[in-house]
Amino acid sequence: MALSEKDVQYVVKLARLEVTDQEVAKYTQQLANILEYVEQLNKLDTSNVEPLTHPLDVKNVFRADELRPCLTQAEVLSNAPEPQSGHFKVPKIM
Amino acid sequence: MEYEPVIGLEVHCELKTKTKLFCGCPTTFGNEANTQVCPICLGLPGTLPVMNAKAVEFAVKIGHALNCAISKYSKMDRKNYYYPDLPKAYQISQYDKPLNYAGYLEVPLKEGMKRIGITRAHLEEDAGKLVHAGGKAGRLDSSDYSLADYNRGGIPLVEIVSEPDIRSADEAYAYLTELKNILLYIDVSDCNMEEGSLRCDANVSVRPKGTEKFGTKAEIKNMNSFRFAKQAIEYEIKRQVALLEKGERVVQESRLWDVTENKTKPMRSKEEAHDYRYFPEPDLVPIVLSEDYVKKLKGQLPELPGAKRARFASKYGLTPYDAGVLTSEQELAQWFEEGAKHTKNPKGLANWIMGDMAAKMKEQEKELKDLKFDQKKLCELVDLIDAGTINSKQAKEVFAEMFDAGVSPAEVVKSRDMAQVSDPKAIEGAVDKVLAENPSVVADYKGGKQGVIGFLVGKVMQASQGKANPKLVNEILKKKLDS
C-alpha cells in the first residue's frame, strides 16, 4: 500500500487542511516512511483476535436525565471569532 | 412500460428526554439562540459526553414497538464530517452495532395490512441549527452567510431506517402516519414536525415492473410534513419515470423538496464523496443490556395501535376503518373505551364520537380535555335513542346542548319535555283530532291515494311538537284509516 501524492491530497481535503505542492511531496515522503514502519503489524497473526477499543473493560456508564446549569449566551459566545446577534457567524456554506 | 417505485424512509425522531443526550442542558424548543448550551454540547476542548440513561430507555422502547431485535451489545461511534451546525465536527451516532435492528411495522392500507421492514433504529445526537442570512436570506444556496445556534445540538435522536419495501407515495404516507402514532403511543417523542422533532428523508427509485434490480435512487430531503412527503415522493416518481422514458438516466443525488415550486430540486452537489471515517467513540463505553432490562421495558409498553385496532374491531363490532379512526390517537381510544363501559351499544357511541362530536370539536378547535361532558353523558344519549325516548333529530339537538353546556341528555330531554310519546292512548287522541280536522285528505286516502298518509303523520307529529313516536303514529293512523 504505497502512499501516493494523490492520497495525501485526498486526505488534506478530507481533513480541511491546505498544503502547497512542495509540502505535498514532503508530507507524502514522511507519511510513507511512517506507514512503512507501521506495516510491521502485518507480521503478527491477528486472525482470531478481537479488536480492543478500550484499554479497560468498562461498560454501561449512564447519567440520570437531570438538568444541569447552562452557560449564559455571553459565555457561550465569549470565545467566538465572529459573534452576531446571539449566534456564531460563518461564511456562506455553498 | 410500467414502472414500480421503490421507496425507503429515514425518520429522525427527537426523544422527549428532559436533557440532551450527553449533557444536562434542557431540550426545550424555541428559546433564544445559544442559551441552552454548556461546554459539552458546544464541543469545547476537553469536554466529554456521558450517556443519558433515559435516552437509551426510550430508544429500546422504540425498538420493541417496531418489533426489532434489541442488541445485547451496542456501542456509539463517531461519524466525522465538517458542517458548522456540528460543534465537534463529528456526530456521535451508531454505526455497526445499532441498539435496534431487523424489525417491521404493520401498516394499514386500503387493501389491508402491509408489513414494512425496519432495517435499524439507532441512537444519535442532533446537530444545531443554521439560519441562512444575507443575499436571498433563508436559502442555503444564495445566502451570504449563516448563523449557528447550538440549542438543538446534542438533543437525543433515534434514526429509524425502513427497508425499501414501500411502493407508493400513499404507502409512504400511511407508514409515516402509523410510525408517528406508535411513537406518540409509547410516549417517547412529541413528534412535532413544525418544531422539527420528527423529520423525514426518502430514498426513491423506480424500476420496470416485474424486475428485481433496484434503479438509481435519489435522496429527498427537507420534507417537513407528511403531506409534503407524499407530494415530494409523488413528484419524484413521476420525474424519474419521465427521465427513463426519455431514455435518460437518473442521477444518484440528494434533492430538496421546494415547497413554493412543488418540485424536488438537486442540492448543489458537494465536491467530494462522503467518507465519514466511522470509528468507535473512545469517550463512551459500550452499552450492554441485560435480558431483564430489555424485558422490563417491553412490559412497560402500552397496547400499540395495531393491536388496539384489531381488538376494537372484534370486541366492539367496529369496522376496520372505524377502529382505525378511534385508535389514531391514544387519548381518543382511551376516551372511547372508557365510554364503552357505560353503554350496550359501543358502535352507536363510536358513531357519535366520529360524527357529531368530531365535527364540533374540529369546528370549535377543541380537544378531548376541553370537553364539558364525559363519556357517561354521551352514552346516556346513545341509550335514550336506543330506548326510543328521543328520535335522531332530537338527539342532535340534545347533543348540541350537552356539547355547549355540559348538561346531561336526560336533563335536556326532561327540561325541554322532549321525551318521545309512545303511549298509544295519547297518540290515538292526537290522531283522531287530525283525522277530524282533515276530512278531504282522509277521503283522498280512502279513494286510493295512500301516499297522503305521510301528510297526516306530519300533522300528528306537529301536533305533538315532534315528541310522538313516529312509528306508532304511522301504525295507529293506518289502523284507523283502514278500518
Add this chain to the structure above:
Amino acid sequence: MKNELLEKTIHEVSADLKAKKVSSVELTKAALDYLEEIEPKVQSFITITRDEALRRAAEADKRLASGKDVTPLTGVPIAIKDLLCTKGIRTTCASRMLETFKPPYDATVVEKLYQAGAVSVGKTNMDEFAMGSSTETSFYKKTKNPWNLNCVPGGSSGGSAACVSAGQAFASLGSDTGGSIRQPAALCGIVGLKPTYGRVSRYGLIAFASSLDQVGPFGKDVEDCAIMLGAIAGHDPMDSTSADVPVPDYAAEAKKGIKGLKIGIPKEFFPEGMNREVSVAVKDAIAQLKSLGAETVEVSLPSSPYGLAAYYVLAPSEASSNLARYDGVRYGLRIPGENIVEMYSKTRAAGFGPEVKRRIMLGTYALSSGYYDAYYVKALKVRRLIKQDYDKAFEKVDVIATPTCPNPAFRFGEKTGDPLSMYLEDIFTVSINITGLPGLSVPCGMSKSGLPIGLQLIGKAFDEATLLRTAWAYEQATEWHKQKPALKEE
C-alpha cells in the same frame, strides 16, 4: 536568587507551611520571583498567573491559619500543563489555534488541586496538542532541559518537567498519551507518573488520543508524586471512562517496603545495540532493587515491540477526529475565507503546526474508506495481543522494570527533520498507554555528559501504590533525585 525553601520537596515545605515557618504568600512570591528570574533560560511557561497565584496563596494562608481542610498541597506552588482547561485563564495547547482561548470551566483535576489548596503559578509549555517528544513543536517557545540548556526537556509535557526540575514549581501536572510524562521526567531527572487509564478524570484535558490520554503528576521525588496523585485521582461522573476504584493513601502506601516483591524484567526492552549508558544504569537499578529484598523474574512481552507501530495508527486516528473541532467557528483562530470550506482550510492550515498536520493526515488516512480495516482495526487487534502479554506477565510478577527512554536528552533539532526518529523516542513507553496500565519514571543514573537517565516501572491496573512503593524504596537507597541541574549550556 533561589530561595532555599524552593530546594525543598512538597512533604518538607508543607510541614513548614503548617508550622507557620513560612506563609503561602511568601513561598509563592519566592517561587514566582525565581520562576521569572530563570524563565528566560528555561522557558517552561506559556502563561504565568502571578496575580491569580497570589490570590490563591492568600486563601491558602487563611486555610492554614484556621487549620481546617489543610492538605499536603495547601499553599504549595505548582504548575499545570497548558492542555488542562483553566476557567478564565487562556489554555493554548501550545498551538496558535488556541492562542486566545479562555475556557469557561476548570478541568476536574484543576478543580481538585484547587480544592486541596494548591497554588497554580502558571500554564506550562508543551508540544503542540501534546504531539511530540521534545516540546519543540510548541508554537510559542522552546523549553530547555535544565541539565543542559542545549538539550530538549523531552515531551510532550516538557514545560511541566523542566519547571519542577529547575525549581520553578514544587510539582506539576502533565499528560501522557505515549510517554509524555515519563519520558520528560526521565530526561529532566525527576519523578513522573502516568496513572492507570481511568484512574484520573480526563474531563477538561484537551484530547489528543482519547483512549490513551491520562493526566499525571511530576514531582521532585516519589513521595511528592504520591501526594499529587492522591489529590487528582478518583472517579468523576463527568468522564465515562473514569473508573470507580477506591483511592488509597499513596504517600503512606509508598513507604511499605519491597521485601518479597516480584519484579519482571522483559528482554524485549533491552534490545541489542541499545544505548550502553542507559542499559547499565537501568540494570544497576534493578540490582539495587534486588538488594533491597525484591526478587527479579525474567518475563516476555513478545508483542510489545509492535506497540509503537500500533500507537502510530491509533493515536493519530483518534487525534484526527479530536482535532476536527478546531474549525474557526466557535473559538480559537479564524482566517477569513470566501466560503465555509475555504475558511476551515485556511484556519486549520494556519492554526496547526507541521507535526499536528502530519498526524491529522496520518489518522485521517488510517480511518478513511478502504484503509480502516488494514490500519485501524489491525492496530486494535495488536493492541489486544499486547494487553494479553502484559496480563500474562502480571500473573507472575508485581512490577515490570524497564528503561524509560532509549537515550538521555538529545539536542534541539536533532530529530525534527525525521519524524520517525522522533517517534522512536517513545518505543519503551507507548505500550503502557495502549494497555492502559500505570507507569512511573524515577531517576536512576547520569550519562557521562551529565544528563539524567530514568528507570520505568510498570504496574498492574490501578496498582499505582506498588509502583510508588518500589520507586520510593529505590529512592531511599540512592541519591539521584537529590542532584540539581545547573541551568548551563554545554
